[in-house]
Amino acid sequence: xxxxxxxxxxxxxxxxxxxxxxxxxxxxxxxxxxxxxxxxxxxxxxxxxxxxxxxxxxxxxxxxxxxxxxxxxxxxxxxxxxxxxxxxxxxxxxxxxxxxxxxxxxxxxxxxxxxxxxxxxxxxxxxxxxxxxxxxxxxxxxxxxxxxxxxxxxxxxxxxxxxxxxxxxxxxxxxxxxxxxxxxxxxxxxxxxxxxxxxxxxxxxxxxxxxxxxxxxxxxxxxxxxxxxxxxxxxxxxxxxxxxxxxxxxxxxxxxxxxxxxxxxxxxxxxxxxxxxxxxxxxxxxxxxxxxxxxxxxxxxxxxxxxxxxxxxxxxxxxxxxxxxxxxxxxxxxxxxxxxxxxxxxxxxxxxxxxxxxxxxxxxxxxxxxxxxxxxxxxxxxxxxxxxxxxxxxxxxxxxxxxxxxxxxxxxxxxxxxxxxxxxxxxxxxxxxxxxxxxxxxxxxxxxxxxxxxxxxxxxxxxxxxxxxxxxxxxxxxxxxxxxxxxxxxxxxxxxxxxxxxxxxxxxxxx
Numbered sequence: 001x002x003x004x005x006x007x008x009x010x011x012x013x014x015x016x017x018x019x020x021x022x023x024x025x026x027x028x029x030x031x032x033x034x035x036x037x038x039x040x041x042x043x044x045x046x047x048x049x050x051x052x053x054x055x056x057x058x059x060x061x062x063x064x065x066x067x068x069x070x071x072x073x074x075x076x077x078x079x080x081x082x083x084x085x086x087x088x089x090x091x092x093x094x095x096x097x098x099x100x101x102x103x104x105x106x107x108x109x110x111x112x113x114x115x116x117x118x119x120x121x122x123x124x125x126x127x128x129x130x131x132x133x134x135x136x137x138x139x140x141x142x143x144x145x146x147x148x149x150x151x152x153x154x155x156x157x158x159x160x161x162x163x164x165x166x167x168x169x170x171x172x173x174x175x176x177x178x179x180x181x182x183x184x185x186x187x188x189x190x191x192x193x194x195x196x197x198x199x200x201x202x203x204x205x206x207x208x209x210x211x212x213x214x215x216x217x218x219x220x221x222x223x224x225x226x227x228x229x230x231x232x233x234x235x236x237x238x239x240x241x242x243x244x245x246x247x248x249x250x251x252x253x254x255x256x257x258x259x260x261x262x263x264x265x266x267x268x269x270x271x272x273x274x275x276x277x278x279x280x281x282x283x284x285x286x287x288x289x290x291x292x293x294x295x296x297x298x299x300x301x302x303x304x305x306x307x308x309x310x311x312x313x314x315x316x317x318x319x320x321x322x323x324x325x326x327x328x329x330x331x332x333x334x335x336x337x338x339x340x341x342x343x344x345x346x347x348x349x350x351x352x353x354x355x356x357x358x359x360x361x362x363x364x365x366x367x368x369x370x371x372x373x374x375x376x377x378x379x380x381x382x383x384x385x386x387x388x389x390x391x392x393x394x395x396x397x398x399x400x401x402x403x404x405x406x407x408x409x410x411x412x413x414x415x416x417x418x419x420x421x422x423x424x425x426x427x428x429x430x431x432x433x434x435x436x437x438x439x440x441x442x443x444x445x446x447x448x449x450x451x452x453x454x455x456x457x458x459x460x461x462x463x464x465x466x467x468x469x470x471x472x473x474x475x476x477x478x479x480x481x482x483x484x485x486x487x488x489x490x491x492x493x494x495x496x497x498x499x500x501x502x503x504x505x506x507x508x509x510x511x
Contacts, residue, residue: 063373066103072099094367095108102140117380117412123365124362126357132373167288168288172285173281173284195429195432210466210467214463217503219314221313232273238265245309249306262305263298269282274286312425320433320463323346343430352459353457438469442464
């Protein structure tokens with residue numbers, strides 16, 4: 001099991017800026033085609049093969065022998081709806097795809113995706129040793145996502161191991177997600193301060209009106225600053241740690257060296273917390289599960305840096321984009337003061353995790369038109385599931401009702417435990433942005449925005465906007481801290497502010 005490179009592999013795989021898109025083309029003459037029967041159209045989930053053998057479809061080649069569609073292609077990046085609908089029309093709710101040179105099943109039906117996530121029958125494993133090709137040594141050693149699935153963190157565990165690690169996460173996150181807790185209140189104040197500092201700095205050069213890249217100057221750096229806060233003393237305000245996070249997620253030429261430094265820094269933080277616990281995430285996780293090893297805690301914190309850093313940053317960016325485009329009900333929700341509903345609608349329209357991490361079938365199982373063999377790899381796609389008519393019929397943008405049935409946070413035994421934290425950070429980020437600016441407009445047509453895609457993530461490379469600053473003070477009067485809270489320093493965006501230092505270092509790190 002690799003640990004020394006797990007952070008870089010995990011984070012770089014989320015952005016994949018430098019990962020080559022697979023160019024293997026499908027052999028259209030050999031592609032499996034079948035017109036579904038009325039019975040199939042009525043089947044919603046997956047059915048174990050043995051229990052439905054009389055209704056099973058005629059045999060088809062195994063996954064490795066099927067002609068597959070490259071997952072990463074131009075439409076997937078810029079027109080994902082067209083790509084998913086093409087797959088749905090040709091294959092139904094599950095399609096064979098090529099993921100950077102490895103064949104896998106992509107589940108695109110809403111009901112099937114939900115069934116697999118819930119896994120009430122225990123058919124699906126998250127452990128890489130359930131992957132038949134992996135056990136047989138058939139997975140290329142240089143496959144870009146191999147270090148991710150080999151990471152051994154809680155996202156790739158089952159049973160008691162998963163329960164133990166997720167228990168640590170639940171207790172570790174509780175102080176930051178329970179808004180009645182001192183830590184949660186202090187974190188909200190800090191996030192608001194970070195947001196105001198970033199806005200102050202990005203607006204300096206243009207005066208009352210100007211141009212900004214809200215991805216590079218706001219949505220992406222803000223969660224990196226939050227990561228330092230969660231890691232606690234010694235990491236909060238650590239410029240080098242934050243900029244190395246940026247370098248790793250940016251997947252630039254110095255990402256490998258940054259990953260090695262970041263791994264060492266995070267491991268050092270975890271070792272320090274084991275000796276001297278504080279009011280921070282790793283300390284609370286250790287308190288909940290005292291037998292967590294330093295290696296285990298380091299792997300979990302590595303996963304946290306990727307999820308908080310890239311997923312939350314992408315959620316902020318995607319929510320702002322959906323508000324500015326105004327086609328999915330997100331703008332109406334924001335205008336009505338329902339900021340969390342705006343985030344909810346943006347998550348349905350454009351989830352940051354387009355596809356959720358791999359799982360593998362423990363037994364032969366039929367999904368849609370295909371028999372998935374034991375050991376086959378499967379990706380479930382919330383982005384595609386949200387385009388399924390079974391979902392879209394109940395989630396019209398014009399509806400006055402909230403649809404919380406989206407799958408952006410997963411579901412079942414591996415659902416995201418940090419949903420409330422990510423939503424809080426995104427809420428404050430979007431709220432402060434639209435309070436500080438009286439006008440924000442896209443500087444490019446919506447269909448020309450530059451997207452960056454990986455097998456798991458879909459977010460913007462940049463979000464260029466023009467803006468007008470609102471009249472009045474740059475921020476509302478600070479709420480006096482409660483008796484059990486530490487007062488936060490003012491967010492003056494001064495020369496030594498964390499936001500200014502981070503943005504300066506980000507600019508210097510660009511080639």
